Amino acid sequence: MTAGTGPGVGTAPAPEELVDLARYPLLPGAGHDTLVRRCRDALQQDGVVVLPGFVRPEALAAMVDECRYLEPLGHHSEVHNTPYLALPDDTAPEGHPRRALVRSSLTAVAHDLFGPDSALLALYRWPALLTFLAEVLGLDEVHPYADPLGALNVAVMTEGDELGWHFDQTDFVTSVAVQAPVTGGAFEVARALRTSEDERYGAVAAVLDGDRSDVTSVGFDPGALMVFAGRHSMHRVTGVGGDVPRYVALLAYDRRPGTDSSELLKLVRYGRTA
Numbered sequence: 283m284t285a286g287t288g289p290g291v292g293t294a295p296a297p298e299e300l301v302d303l304a305r306y307p308l309l310p311g312a313g314h315d316t317l318v319r320r321c322r323d324a325l326q327q328d329g330v331v332v333l334p335g336f337v338r339p340e341a342l343a344a345m346v347d348e349c350r351y352l353e354p355l356g357h358h359s360e361v362h363n364t365p366y367l368a369l370p371d372d373t374a375p376e377g378h379p380r381r382a383l384v385r386s387s388l389t390a391v392a393h394d395l396f397g398p399d400s401a402l403l404a405l406y407r408w409p410a411l412l413t414f415l416a417e418v419l420g421l422d423e424v425h426p427y428a429d430p431l432g433a434l435n436v437a438v439m440t441e442g443d444e445l446g447w448h449f450d451q452t453d454f455v456t457s458v459a460v461q462a463p464v465t466g467g468a469f470e471v472a473r474a475l476r477t478s479e480d481e482r483y484g485a486v487a488a489v490l491d492g493d494r495s496d497v498t499s500v501g502f503d504p505g506a507l508m509v510f511a512g513r514h515s516m517h518r519v520t521g522v523g524g525d526v527p528r529y530v531a532l533l534a535y536d537r538r539p540g541t542d543s544s545e546l547l548k549l550v551r552y553g554r555t556a
């Protein structure tokens with residue numbers, strides 16, 4: 283059986299064969315320190331770093347097959363929530379972002395559905411990737427989530443799906459773009475829209491009302507690894523069109539071991555809690 287395409291009876295691919303290590307020297311050696319510095323600078327300056335062509339073409343083809351196989355096992359949800367991923371605050375004035383509702387519609391494939399032969403799982407657990415991410419993020423360590431459903435998950439977006447404007451509740455998100463849709467599916471960011479001290483509700487309301495002056499499109503480039511700091515940068519995925527699903531793998535890590543997601547988040551995203 284080809285790695286990552288079936289119900290998980292094969293063996294896991296070697297993670298170092300999944301990544302273009304000539305272009306991105308993740309392991310210590312020539313070019314490694316320069317790569318880390320470049321990524322760290324981009325993340326600090328722009329809140330996002332994208333490494334196009336990170337996944338080698340053959341590995342990407344296996345990941346597409348894997349996502350195709352997993353897609354029917356995923357849970358589709360459509361929710362309307364605030365950009366703060368919280369319930370609307372009815373005490374806030376009319377038109378306030380804390381009362382605004384945005385639509386998110388997607389299918390999520392949970393971590394426990396990936397087979398032992400999964401290329402995505404092999405990449406997710408690869409110690410060299412964890413060390414590299416810690417270096418880029420300036421952290422001592424990076425740990426995979428302990429969330430049995432959300433640790434590694436695939437977001438599938440088909441015709442009519444979208445991810446509304448929101449701020450993340452985590453410091454950073456790592457993703458691998460696997461397959462682009464026919465139209466839409468762009469990752470758009472209003473960078474550093476708020477700070478820890480200032481919510482800047484006026485600026486948030488303007489973006490929600492369609493003001494594009496603070497918005498940049500990061501695009502969607504299959505094979506790219508993205509590290510994104512979304513706590514202060516509001517972001518969204520534009521509506522998807524056409525008959526090719528958008529696949530993105532979300533690799534959830536934290537600076538501490540044992541991080542889990544709330545039961546409510548699991549229920550909404552995966553339709554179950556375990």
Ligand SMILES: O=C(O)CCC(=O)C(=O)O
Pocket residue numbers: 437445450455457469517518519530532
């Ligand atoms: O699908 C993507 O490209 C990004 C997903 C995202 O921003 C999120 O899940 O918060």
